[in-house]
Amino acid sequence: MNIIEFLKTKIELSETEIEQISKIISRKKFDRKELILPVENSSKKIFFIEDGFCRVFYAKKEKDITLYFLQENQIGLPVDSIFYDQICKFGIEAISKGTVATINYEKWQTLTEQIPNLQKFTNSMMISYVKNATDRIYNLKFQTPKERYEMLQTAFPSIFLHSPLGHIASYLGITQETLSRLRAKR
Amino acid sequence: MNIIEFLKTKIELSETEIEQISKIISRKKFDRKELILPVENSSKKIFFIEDGFCRVFYAKKEKDITLYFLQENQIGLPVDSIFYDQICKFGIEAISKGTVATINYEKWQTLTEQIPNLQKFTNSMMISYVKNATDRIYNLKFQTPKERYEMLQTAFPSIFLHSPLGHIASYLGITQETLSRLRAKR
DNA sequence: AACTATTTTTGATTTCAATCAAAAATCAAC
DNA sequence: GTTGATTTTTGATTGAAATCAAAAATAGTT
Structure with missing residues (x-):
């Protein structure tokens, strides 16, 4: 879904507000395996996936692990970069073709100061991120x-249609061989 | 540190604002092993640790795992309960004696609407939570x-002075025996 | 459709940490 | 300080998943 459409399902926005927001959005199509954000x-x-599937991952010497x-x-x-001015460890890779909307966070920030409803949205975005x-920590531990x-x-049923086994395995915390065996049973 | 003192290191607050905030804070001393928030x-x-150490954990049938x-x-x-009206999986247990300040989130929320600086604090609290x-997910994966x-x-150097090995081991994702061996080397 | 490249499955072996069990050390209470 | 309880360490064994290797299956290209 187009990010503006998505915003409209969550908060009320006037026409002029929508225009303001539209101005700071850039949109890009991506292909399978394309690197949307490089590691480190x-x-x-902000990367809003309008269409398609991606994985957030970290890769270093041989290891390539899907975080989510x-x-x-x-x-x-990219929490580290946006809020802490650090290099962000994670990268984002496409596992299907699709579209991503990217928004400069500073510009977004200025808009939220002008549009109260957008501030509400940002808050709930942070909450759902938390x-x-x-949940993921619970799931891992x-x-x-x-x-x-x-x-x-x-x-994420459709992940299985797009993602190679190895990425799913690293997400689960096992090797691809073990995953293959795990799902052979039954 | 007293939560009010802590707030003052982060944001500016007038005397009346401090009074308003103080009214919604309750403070409780706890002992080692005391359950500050039961599991599920x-x-x-909001639980603000003014003094001492705690662990956030999850326990179910034999298993008892420290999340952080x-x-x-x-x-x-308790994200699940506060923002999603669900039962919170995790509990909080003291591993030393200390003091916790607890604040009803709804009351906090109303105050943030009146005190803009407090809203800023809440935002940065959410950010640091994220x-x-x-970071923990990266650490685990x-x-x-x-x-x-x-x-x-x-x-957390002082955790080692207070926490039994088992809790640290479950935080690390290994058994207590393995941890004991791990630190024996050297 | 045929060929190549990639991905997934299957098999055999190894390894490392969990488990089980007991001894040693530390802590707490009297 | 002595006793008992709890926690930590050490030892032996087991087991489950990683690794290594190769075959089978699937997908992509001309």
Whole structure:
């Protein structure tokens, strides 16, 4: 979904407000395997996935680990860079073709000061970000790879159509061979 | 540190504002092993650790896993309950004696609408919460138990004086025996 | 459709941490 | 300080998943 459409499902916006917001959005199509945000980069942008699937990952010497997946209407936020002026460890890679809307965070910030409803949206965006992260920590600490696999199936069924096994395995915390065996049973 | 003192280090507050805030704070001393927030409870309160150490944990059938530690001036936030009206999976347990300030989130919320600086504080609280959570995910997915151990030592050196090994081990993601062996080397 | 490249599955072996069990050390209470 | 309880360390064994290697299956290209 187009980000403006998405905003309109969450908050009320006047025509002029929509225009203001539209001005700071840039939109880009991406292909499978395309790097939307490189690892260990500094980027102060919001990445809103309008269409398609991505993975947030970290890669260093041989290891390539998927932290989480993003699907339509979800947001990637380089927290380290935007809020702490640090290099962001994670990168974002496309696992299907699609469209991403990117917004310079500073410009977004100035708009939120003018549009109260947009501030509300930003707040709830942060809250859902916190929620996702804490859920993920629970999932990593307290659930088994199998349970993780099942949760992923219900939360992101279409990921399996797009993502190579290896990325899913690293998300679950097992090797691709183990995942292959895990799902062969039954 | 007293929460009011802490707020004053972060934002400017008038005398009347301080009074307003003070009214909604309740303060409680706790002892070692005391349960500050039971597991799978519903609580819409902010827990600010004024003094001492706690752990945020989850426990179910035999398993008892520490998600993270809290020390002085840190905040425990039952995200699920406050923002999603769900039961909060995690509990908070004291690992030393100390003091916790608890604040009803709704009352806090109303105050933030009146005190703009307090809103700023809440925003940066959410941001640091996001930062901590995403760092933790990175730590869990990309670092070894040994690296985790070393990070914990630098970030929370005093945890080791208060917490039984088992809790630290579950935080790191290994058994207590393995941790014991890990630190015996050298 | 045929060929190539990539991805997934299957098999055999190894390894590292969990488990089980007991001893040693530390802590707490009297 | 002594006793008992709790926590930590050490040792032996087991098991589950990683690794290594190759075959099978799938997808992509001309």
